[in-house]
Amino acid sequence: MRFDIITLFPELFAPFLASGVTRRAYSxxxxxxxxxNPRDYAQGNYRRVDDRPFGGGPGMVMMIEPxxxxxxxxxxxxxxxxxxxxPLVLFSPIGRKLDHPAVERWAQSPGAILLCGRYEGIDQRFIxxxxxxxxxxxxxxxSGGEIAAMALLDAVTRLQPGVLNDEGSHQLDSFNPSLNGLLDCPHYTRPEVWQGQEVPPVLMSGHHAQIERWRRDQSLEITARHRPDLLAQARDSGHLTRKDEAVLAKIADGL
Known part of the structure; x- marks a missing residue:
């Protein structure tokens, strides 16, 4: 898999590519x-890559030739x-919002060329x-497409085999099909008690079935409270069980 990134600020990517768990995949x-950098392909002493827009107005527009x-x-x-x-991909306000299904598709692809716009935009003829x-x-x-490019790269890279320390880690992420598109449940680690707040007892019980049910219930509640649109999608897709619906009915009484 290969991503080529067209950017006027390639230096922004250096710490991103060298840090975190995904760095192994890049190195x-x-x-x-x-x-x-389009500036490397611009003509003239000043290596100009932008110019004023026809018709007037503020800002500058990235030129076609470079x-x-x-x-x-x-x-x-x-x-x-x-x-x-x-494909050549442009990060733009008119684009489709990036979501987990799209990330999964990109993760199975051979890659892309990512175009990071700057200034007021890019000459429409190039687009x-x-x-x-x-x-x-x-x-x-x-301010530019670089942050969006990093977001796509990070989301795609962490789905590649061997990138995460635990191969099953991303399977429990929010929006993942294993959660039927719901949000993830809360997580806890040591210490068992912090400033009077205890870890939920079920997580200390060693009873795996009860733990899985608790996590599912928490996922349902968090999604119902914060992203009811995702809950509606899961229901429309037939991903909610009778037990899920019973839990949601109790949650709705408390909302």
């Missing part, structure tokens, strides 16, 4: 990451068959010609 090229030259270099370096080229998909992290605006 071993299990998830290969290549950084490409982006095109940069993309051509990436495609050549990847030596792809034209019929099997990986119309080359961009295959657009992704948004949510209904807010960032």
């Amino acid at each position: 071993s090229d299990q998830v290969a990451v290549r950084l490409w 982006l095109q030259a940069c993309l051509d270099a990436i495609r050549a370096d990847r030596a792809e068959d034209p019929a099997e080229q990986v 119309d010609t080359h961009v295959n998909a657009q992704i948004s992290l949510g209904d807010f605006v960032l």
Whole structure:
């Protein structure tokens, strides 16, 4: 799997690629990451990559020529068959919001070229010609696409075999199919008592069936309180049991 990142600020990625549990995947090229700066492909003494927008208005717009030259270099370096080229992804407010099912699909893919916009945006002609998909992290605006690119990379990389210390760890994450798309339950560790607050006794019981039921009930309650939309999706998909519904009925009485 390989991700090529087009960014005017490649230095932002250095600590990200060298830190945390996912660094093993990047250092071993299990998830290969290549950084490409359009400024390296710009012409003139000033290596200009942006210009004022036609029609006036504030800010600057990223120019086509440096982006095109940069993309051509990436495609050549990847030596792809034209019929099997990986998609070019732009992080944009109009993109589809990134969610767990999308992350799982990307985790099974050969990778992509990630385009991190800056300033007021990118010349629309480049987008119309080359961009295959657009992704948004949510209904807010960032200074550039770099943070969004890191978010996608991190989410995809941690799903790769051998990246996490415990292979089953991500199976219990919020939104995971093993939780039927619900939020994860609370977690506890030592000490058993902290400032008068005790770990729930069931977790100390050693009774695995009761522990699993407690965790499921907690997941249902947290989702009902904080993300009822996810609960509705789980119900519509037929993922809730009669026992789940009975638990939810009691929770609803207390809300």
